[in-house]
Amino acid sequence: MSQRDTNTEQHIKDTAKRIFFSEGKLHATTQDIADAAGVNRTLLNYYFRSRDILFEQVATEARAEMSAVMDFVFTAKLEFKDKIEQMIDVFMDQVMKFPYREMYVVTELNRTEKIIPEEKKTRLKSFLKEISEEMEKGKIKKMDPRQFCMNLFALMAYPLITNCINKSLYNIGDAEYLKLMKDRKQLIFEMVYQ
Amino acid sequence: MSQRDTNTEQHIKDTAKRIFFSEGKLHATTQDIADAAGVNRTLLNYYFRSRDILFEQVATEARAEMSAVMDFVFTAKLEFKDKIEQMIDVFMDQVMKFPYREMYVVTELNRTEKIIPEEKKTRLKSFLKEISEEMEKGKIKKMDPRQFCMNLFALMAYPLITNCINKSLYNIGDAEYLKLMKDRKQLIFEMVYQ
DNA sequence: TTGGCGTTTAACAAAAATGTTAAACATAAT
């Protein structure tokens, strides 16, 4: 830590996240980000040296945050039913805040052909197993557990990605949209559980 | 029509669509597109004068194609149940071919602040009404019809957008993924039409 | 067979985005 501590470096990254993940402006330039952060563009180079480094850090933090959230839920000592409920609650809050975060990761993957670390896969595997067991018990409809996962995440994430279309299409404002999204928590639970 | 008829102009647009909508490379440059189309970049300017015009044409055609598909389904003279079945069949085929098409439209909307024409909204409205009626009849679970729509489209579109993540996460190859997506047609129908 | 069209090549121009440098300024911490 430096003697004089502004946290401008983090502020810049947070602004980039807002632009990319909340506003979905995937084509934003360094100038756009500097403007939005209310700082001079040279400051971005001062802190990050290059656009690529900034973007990479943002992407890395994004992946870390997503992992942290998923871990929190996956490893929770809860009954399956409660775990699902908690997952919906936590994950929906996330996508409401950062609707385009996964989209950013996807387009970065499409651009750069990166790969997903093994550890994440093992965490998911144990969750898939839990799902299977719950199906055996007859608590949820039987299907490929991967399909169950896809359903769950689709129902949570998609309506927020298409936010701008939906608002216009269904003629709804910010407040009502927020309410619809909050109502979805219960609705989604009812759809996937039984 | 010209005396000598290559259809290079359309070929270029189709290539752009493939790159944007199928491969999800939202940051592709005119050079990328020219290369993928196997033509010289100057030819893009020859046909379209500017990148913006090409992109606008591609976006316009995308919207038109999506509208055409939706119209085909919305206006079909079918019972609600069959209509839903057909919608899933037709729409899933679309998203399997162009997973990122809606994503492209969304990011363009976020970039340019365009607006959606009224006509589309009225078509949707009559569909929402059909949904309400079906709920009254007790054929499907009661909820806000808009939520029903969001559920339906989420279940269809999202797993294909996150294609690259899913393949890696669930350790599946192209063939198996294709099968999973085909199986989803039936699965989604069962989820929304209890 | 030749004229017109589609296409490429090459060489630039222009614009947009990014990166660099040095100097000046502000100010909180010592």
Added chain:
DNA sequence: ATTATGTTTAACATTTTTGTTAAACGCCAA
């Protein structure tokens, strides 16, 4: 009060992307 740090300004350099122009080539159709 001085200094080190954070920040801005301004002036450029570099790189990437896009747009322009003119000439040449291949070839099909009239």
